[in-house]
Amino acid sequence: MRTIIFRTIAPYLSALMVLFSVFVLLRGHNEPGGGFIGGLIAASALAIYGIACGVASVRRAIVFHPMGVSGFGLFMAALAGMLSFFKDQAFMTSQWLIFHVSDVEVALSTPLVFDIGVYLVVVGAIGSIALALEEREAD
Amino acid sequence: MTPALIDDTTLYAVLAPFAAAVVAPVLTRWFKHNAAWPLAIVPGLIFLHFTGFIGPVSHGETFVAAKAWAPSYGVNFSVYVDGLSTLFALLISGIGTFIILYAGGYLKGHPQQGRFFSFLFLFMGSMLGLVLGNNLISLFIFWELTSITSFLLIGFDNLRAASRRAALQALVVTGGGGLALLAGFILIISATGEIEMSVLLGSPDIIKDTGLYLPIFLLVLGGAFTKSAQFPFHFWLPNAMEAPTPVSAYLHSATMVKAGVYLLMRMHPLLGETALWTTVLPLFGGVTLIVGTLLAVRQTDLKLMLAYTTVASLGLLVMLVGTSHEKALEGAVLYLLAHSLFKGCLFMVAGTIDHEAGTRDITRLGGLRSAMPITFAAACLASLSMAGLPPFIGFVAKEVLYYGTWGWLELGLAVTVTAVIGNALMLVIAAAVAIKPFFGPKVETPKHAHEGPVLLFAGPVFLSVTGLGLALIAHTTGELFVGPTLSSLVGEFKQIDLHLWPTKINAPLILSLITIGLGVALFTQLDRLRSLVGAVLAAIGWGPDKGFDQFVCGIVGFSGWLTRKLQNGKMQTYMMLIFIFTAVAVLLPGFMTGSLPAWPKLPDYRFYEWGILFIAVLGLIAVLIAKTRLTAIVSLGIQGFAVALIFMMFGAPDLSFTQFMVETLSVVILALVMTRLNLSPSDHRPAPAAFLTGVVAVAVGLGLTLTLLAITQQPFDSRLSDFFAQYSRAIAHGRNIVNVIIVDFRGFDTLGEIAVVVLTGLCVLALIRVRTKPDKDGGMSDPGPSQPQKVEAS
Numbered sequence: 038m039r040t041i042i043f044r045t046i047a048p049y050l051s052a053l054m055v056l057f058s059v060f061v062l063l064r065g066h067n068e069p070g071g072g073f074i075g076g077l078i079a080a081s082a083l084a085i086y087g088i089a090c091g092v093a094s095v096r097r098a099i100v101f102h103p104m105g106v107s108g109f110g111l112f113m114a115a116l117a118g119m120l121s122f123f124k125d126q127a128f129m130t131s132q133w134l135i136f137h138v139s140d141v142e143v144a145l146s147t148p149l150v151f152d153i154g155v156y157l158v159v160v161g162a163i164g165s166i167a168l169a170l171e172e173r174e175a176d
Numbered sequence: 177m178t179p180a181l182i183d184d185t186t187l188y189a190v191l192a193p194f195a196a197a198v199v200a201p202v203l204t205r206w207f208k209h210n211a212a213w214p215l216a217i218v219p220g221l222i223f224l225h226f227t228g229f230i231g232p233v234s235h236g237e238t239f240v241a242a243k244a245w246a247p248s249y250g251v252n253f254s255v256y257v258d259g260l261s262t263l264f265a266l267l268i269s270g271i272g273t274f275i276i277l278y279a280g281g282y283l284k285g286h287p288q289q290g291r292f293f294s295f296l297f298l299f300m301g302s303m304l305g306l307v308l309g310n311n312l313i314s315l316f317i318f319w320e321l322t323s324i325t326s327f328l329l330i331g332f333d334n335l336r337a338a339s340r341r342a343a344l345q346a347l348v349v350t351g352g353g354g355l356a357l358l359a360g361f362i363l364i365i366s367a368t369g370e371i372e373m374s375v376l377l378g379s380p381d382i383i384k385d386t387g388l389y390l391p392i393f394l395l396v397l398g399g400a401f402t403k404s405a406q407f408p409f410h411f412w413l414p415n416a417m418e419a420p421t422p423v424s425a426y427l428h429s430a431t432m433v434k435a436g437v438y439l440l441m442r443m444h445p446l447l448g449e450t451a452l453w454t455t456v457l458p459l460f461g462g463v464t465l466i467v468g469t470l471l472a473v474r475q476t477d478l479k480l481m482l483a484y485t486t487v488a489s490l491g492l493l494v495m496l497v498g499t500s501h502e503k504a505l506e507g508a509v510l511y512l513l514a515h516s517l518f519k520g521c522l523f524m525v526a527g528t529i530d531h532e533a534g535t536r537d538i539t540r541l542g543g544l545r546s547a548m549p550i551t552f553a554a555a556c557l558a559s560l561s562m563a564g565l566p567p568f569i570g571f572v573a574k575e576v577l578y579y580g581t582w583g584w585l586e587l588g589l590a591v592t593v594t595a596v597i598g599n600a601l602m603l604v605i606a607a608a609v610a611i612k613p614f615f616g617p618k619v620e621t622p623k624h625a626h627e628g629p630v631l632l633f634a635g636p637v638f639l640s641v642t643g644l645g646l647a648l649i650a651h652t653t654g655e656l657f658v659g660p661t662l663s664s665l666v667g668e669f670k671q672i673d674l675h676l677w678p679t680k681i682n683a684p685l686i687l688s689l690i691t692i693g694l695g696v697a698l699f700t701q702l703d704r705l706r707s708l709v710g711a712v713l714a715a716i717g718w719g720p721d722k723g724f725d726q727f728v729c730g731i732v733g734f735s736g737w738l739t740r741k742l743q744n745g746k747m748q749t750y751m752m753l754i755f756i757f758t759a760v761a762v763l764l765p766g767f768m769t770g771s772l773p774a775w776p777k778l779p780d781y782r783f784y785e786w787g788i789l790f791i792a793v794l795g796l797i798a799v800l801i802a803k804t805r806l807t808a809i810v811s812l813g814i815q816g817f818a819v820a821l822i823f824m825m826f827g828a829p830d831l832s833f834t835q836f837m838v839e840t841l842s843v844v845i846l847a848l849v850m851t852r853l854n855l856s857p858s859d860h861r862p863a864p865a866a867f868l869t870g871v872v873a874v875a876v877g878l879g880l881t882l883t884l885l886a887i888t889q890q891p892f893d894s895r896l897s898d899f900f901a902q903y904s905r906a907i908a909h910g911r912n913i914v915n916v917i918i919v920d921f922r923g924f925d926t927l928g929e930i931a932v933v934v935l936t937g938l939c940v941l942a943l944i945r946v947r948t949k950p951d952k953d954g955g956m957s958d959p960g961p962s963q964p965q966k967v968e969a970s
Contacts, residue, residue, distance in 0.1 A: 065912060065915045065919075066909070066910040066911070066912055066915055066916065066919075067910055067911040067912050068911070068912055069829040069830045069833055069912060069914075070830070070833070070912070070915070071830070071912070071914070071915040071918060071919070072918075072919070073834060073918070074830070074833050074834050074837060077834065077837035077838065077841060078837060080841065081837065081840060081841055081844070084841070084844055084845075104934075104937060104938060104941060107933070107934050107937055108934060110930065110934075111930055111931055111934050114926075114927055114930060115927060118923065118924075118927065128924070129923045129924055129927075131908065131920050131923075133909060135909075144909060146909065148908070148910075148916075148919040148920045148923065149919075151919050151920075151923055151926075151927075152915070152918075152919045154930070155918075155919070155926060155930050158930040158933050158934055159930075159933060161934075161937065162933045162934055162936065162937030163841060163937070165937055165941055166845065166937060166940045166941065166944075167841070167844065167845060167848065169940075169941055169944045169945070170845065170848035170849060170852060170944060171848060
C-alpha cells in the first residue's frame with residue numbers, strides 16, 4: 038500500500054479532503070451537505086493519511102485524541118440546544134443571528150453550532166476507530 | 177359530607193420527617209446519641225399538629241389539602257384527614273417520637289447511628305404520606321417508599337448475610353404486592369375516572385358498579401396481604417426481625433405492617449360488604465391468626481415470638497375487617513389501637529433485655545425483675561393488655577370484637593371460635609414474654625443485666641401506661657378515636673358508647689372467660705405445646721420461607737440458563753439471532769394480516785438506469801462467488817456504490833452523498849478489521865451452515881422488499897413533506913430540507929443519534945484495545961451500526 042506515489046500524494050489529498058469537508062459542512066443548510074457527510078469525509082481523510090504516513094503522524098497532526106474531539110462535539114451540540122433557555126424557550130429552539138458584511142448575508146445560528154457538533158462527533162468516533170485499527174496493524 | 181379545604185400545614189407535616197432525615201446525620205455527629213432528644217421534637221410536633229384534628233373529626237368533619245404535583249396526569253400531593261387517617265397519623269407520630277428516643281439509647285455509640293435516624297425519618301414521612309394520602313398515585317408512591325425504607329432498615333446491618341437476605345425478601349414480597357396495588361389503582365382510575373380517594377368515598381358504590389370489581393378487589397388484596405404479612409405471605413415479617421429492635425418495634429409491629437390493614441379499612445366502604453369480601457378476608461385472616469400464634473408458641477427468641485404474634489394480630493384484624501359487621505369493625509379499630517401500643521412497648525422491652533442482658537432467648541433468661549424494675553413494670557402492663565385482661569385497652573378491644581363476631585350471622589361461629597383460640601394462644605405468648613425473663617431464679621446472662629438509661633425505658637413506660645389510661649377513660653377513647661375511625665370504615669357518621677367494665681353478663685364476657693381459662697391451661701403446658709408444634713413443622717418440612725428461596729433460585733437459574741443460551745459469546749450466534757428475528761418481524765405481519773403487496777408492474781426505466789441496476793446485481797453475484805473474503809468486501813462496495821447512484825438519480829443527493837462515504841469507509845474499515853483478525857482468507861464453513869445463512873439472508877431480503885413494496889403501494893400521505901417544504905425556508909432559514917430536518921426540526925433525534933455514535937466509538941475502541949485475543953472468529957463488532965441508521969433517518 039505504501040508506495041512512494043501514495044505517500045507523496047496522501048498529505049495533500051487529506052488536506053484537500055478536510056478542507057472540502059468543512060466546505061460541505063458549512064453549505065449544508067442550503068445545499069446538499071451537512072455535518073454528518075462532512076464528518077465522514079474528514080474521517081476518510083484521517084484514515085488515508087494514517088495508512089500512508091502512519092498513525093503517529095496523524096495523531097500529532099490533530100493534537101487531540103479523536104475520541105476527545107468526538108465527546109467535545111456531543112457537548113457542543115447539547116450546549117447549542119441549551120442556548121434557548123436564556124430566552125425562556127424550549128430546549129433546542131433555534132436561535133438566529135443574521136447580519137450583513139457589505140453585501141453578503143451572514144447567518145449564525147444554533148443549528149449551525151449543532152451541525153458543527155455533529156461533524157466533530159462523526160470525525161472523532163469514526164476517525165478513532167479507523168486509527169485504532171491501523172495502529173494495531175502497525176504493531 | 178364534603179371535606180373542607182385546609183391550609184398546607186398538614187402537607188408540610190407530612191414532609192417534615194424528610195427534612196429531619198437530612199439534618200439527622202449532622203446532629204448525630206455533633207451530639208452523638210443525645211441527638212435523639214432534639215430529633216424527637218419533629219414527630220412530637222407532628223403529633224401535636226394532628227391532635228388538633230381530634231375534636232373536629234370526632235364531630236364527623238373531614239378535611240383535604242392538596243398541592244399540584246404532575247397536574248397533566250391528575251397526580252396531586254394531597255391529604256385526606258378523617259377519623260381513620262387521624263388515628264394512624266397520631267400512632268405514627270406518637271410512637272415515632274418514642275422510637276426515635278429509643279433508637280438513641282439502643283444504638284448508642286454505633287458508627288452509623290446518624291444514618292439510622294435518617295432511615296427512620298424517611299420511613300416516618302412515607303408512612304404519614306401513605307395513611308393521609310388522598311390521591312391514589314401519591315398514596316402508591318408513599319406505599320412503595322415504605323417498602324424501600326423498610327428494605328434499608330432491615331438491611332441496616334448490611335455486613336450480615338441474614339440481614340441482606342431478610343431485607344431483599346421483604347422488598348421482593350412487599351414490592352411485588354405494591355405492583356399489584358398499582359395495577360389495582362390504575363384500574364380504579366380508568367374505570368371510575370376519579371383519582372382522589374375523598375371523591376371515591378363520596379359515592380361508595382362507584383367501584384362495585386363498574387363491572388371491574390373482581391380484578392380491582394384481587395389486586396388491592398394482593399397489595400394489602402403482602403404488606404400486612406397475611407398467610408401465605410407471612411414469612412417475610414419474622415425474617416425482618418434481623419433489623420435493629422427500634423425498627424421491629426416501629427415498622428414491623430406498630431406501623432408499616434398495618435398499612436395493608438389500613439388500606440383494607442380505607443377501601444372498606446368502596447370494596448367491602450360483598451359476598452367475596454366477607455368470604456375471602458375472614459378465611460385468610462383466620463388462617464393467618466391461627467398459623468401465626470402456633471408458630472409464635474414454637475419460638476424461644478423473644479423478638480421472634482412477638483413477630484409471629486404480630487402476624488397473628490394482623491390476621492385477626494383482617495378477619496374482623498372481613499366481616500363487614502359494624503360491631504366487629506369497631507373491635508378491629510380498638511384492637512388496632514391496643515396492638516400498636518402493647519406490641520410497640522413489648523418489642524422495645526425485648527430490645528432492652530437483649531441490650532442489657534446480652535440475650536433474648538427466654539430459656540436463658542430469668543429473675544430480671546429486680547435488676548430491671550422499670551422495664552419489668554412496663555412489660556407487665558403491656559402483656560396484660562396483650563393477654564386481654566382488664567383494666568387494659570386490650571380487654572376492651574377483645575370484649576367488643578367478641579360482641580361483633582358473636583353477633584355476625586353469616587360465619588359468626590367459625591370466626592368466633594378462631595378468635596377465641598387465637599386470643600388464648602396470644603395470652604400464652606403474653607404470659608411467656610412477661611413471666612419467663614423476669615420471674616423465677618436469676619439466670620446468669622452473657623452481660624450483667626441492669627436497668628437501661630431513660631432513653632430506653634421512656635418509650636415502653638409511656639406506651640404501656642397509655643394502654644392503661646385509654647382503657648380507664650374508655651368512654652372518651654370511644655368518642656374521640658374509635659367512633660370517628662369507625663365512621664370512616666362504614667362510610668357514615670357513627671358515635672359509640674364504650675365501657676371498660678361489662679355492664680351485664682353476656683356472651684362476650686363468657687367468651688373472654690373461656691379465652692383466659694384456655695390460655696392459662698395452655699401456658700402450663702407451654703413446653704409440651706412447643707415441642708408438639710415443632711414436631712408437626714418438622715414433619716411438614718416445607719414452608720413459604722423455603723418456597724421463597726426455591727422461587728428465587730428458580731428465577732436466577734432460569735435467567736442464567738437463558739443468558740447462557742442467548743449470549744454464548746459467539747458473534748455468529750448473535751448476528752444469526754438478530755437476523756432471524758428481523759426476518760420474522762418483517763415477514764410475519766404481511767402473511768398474518770394478508771396484506772402482501774401486489775406484484776409490481778415493470779417500471780419504465782431508461783437504459784442507463786437499467787445499467788446501474790445491472791452493476792448492483794453484478795456486485796452481488798461477485799460477493800457470492802468471491803474466492804476470498806477481501807474480494808467479497810470490495811464487491812459489496814460495488815453494490816453499495818450502485819445504490820448510491822440510484823439515490824442520486826432519483827433526487828436524493830444528500831442520501832447518495834452519505835451512502836458513498838459510508839460505503840467507502842465500510843470497505844476501508846472492514847478491510848482493516850480483516851487484517852487484524854486472524855481469519856483465513858476464504859470461507860471454509862461446511863455447506864449446511866452456509867446454506868442456513870443463505871436462507872436467513874434471503875428471508876430478510878425478501879421481507880424487506882415486500883415491506884417496501886407494500887409501503888409504496890399505499891397512497892402517499894404528503895402532509896409531512898408539505899410541512900417541511902413549506903416551513904424549511906420560512907422558519908428554519910434553510911433550503912436543504914434534509915439538513916434542516918436533521919439539525920433543527922428533529923434535532924433532538926440527532927442529538928440522541930450522535931450520542932450513540934460517540935458511545936459506539938468508545939465501545940469499539942475498547943474492543944480493539946483488548947489485548948487478549950478472543951477466539952478465532954469471535955469478538956469483533958460491526959464498526960459502525962449507527963451509520964446505516966443515519967442514512968435511513970435522512
